[in-house]
Amino acid sequence: MAHPEHDLRDLQDPAATVLLTVECQRGVVGPESALPELAAAARASGALTNIAKLVAGAHNTSVQVVHAVAERRPDGRGASRNARLFRAAERLPVQQLTGTSAVRIADPVPVGDGDLVVRRLHGLSPLAGTGLDALLRNVGCRTLIVTGVSANIAVPNAVFDAVNLGYTAVVPADAIAGVPADYTAAMVRHTLSPVATVTTAEEVLRTWRRKRRGGPGVSPA
Structure with missing residues (x-):
């Protein structure tokens, strides 16, 4: 449930809302993931299914969807190497190489004709140095819904950068x-809840359904 000090009134204007999926790509959360433990967690928890439902709901509500993909060139040019994570990624059996199936959006997440795909070759965040900020402003975004993986690194980076x-x-x-x-629940409770509106996929979808029907939306807390 949403935290009592928050409400979802910001979602009542679809034109000012963007749904962001973070690293929901085959090489990360797909069956042949470079990170099988993370892929298993995303599927077993229902997170990937809920992301798919949110993307489908956004398509039905004219909410802009942006897919943030992490990849690297085969020659590694431009890739970050200033952290253990980056150097370890170079040795993984599945590489997130530009143009390969590993960087395609994973099932069951749908990709619509109007979706934007932002690819990054460096860093930890889909918002830092990727051009995503300019795209969000160009589509009139004021509210950014952050979904995806991982709750360890990329998701909190995206939330903090957005704020x-x-x-x-x-x-x-x-x-x-x-x-x-x-770890995800603890990170959300202790790290993200002070800076973001924490809710559920169904509450977001319910808000959008009310808006489509012309209902009153969400009452202030």
């Missing part, structure tokens, strides 16, 4: 995943 850039961040807690599986 620092002036967006209202919304996190459906059942549409993100990390490892170990129980």
Whole structure:
């Protein structure tokens, strides 16, 4: 459930809302993932299914969808190497190489003709140095819904960057995943809830359905 101090009134304007999926790509959360423990957590927790439902709901509500993909060139040019994570990724059996199936959006997440795909070759965040901020402003975004993986690194990076850039961040807690599986709930409670509106996928979808029907939407808390 949403935290009592928050409400979802910011989602009542679809034109000012963007749904962001983070690293929901085959090489990360697919069956042949470079990170099988993370992929298993994303599927077993229902997070990937909930992300798919949110993307489908966004398509039905004219909410802009953006897929943030992490990849690297085969020659590694431009890739970050200033952290253990990056150097370890170079040795993984599945590489997130540009143009390969590993960087395609994983099932069951649908990709619509109007969706935007933002690819990054460096860093930890889909918002830092990727051009995503400019795209969000160009489509009139004020509220950014952050979903995907991992709750350990990329998702909190995206939330903090969004808040620092002036967006209202919304996190459906059942549409993100990390490892170990129980870490996600603790991270949401202690790290993200002070800066983002924490909710569920169903509450977001319910808000959109009310808006489509012309209902009153969500009452202030």
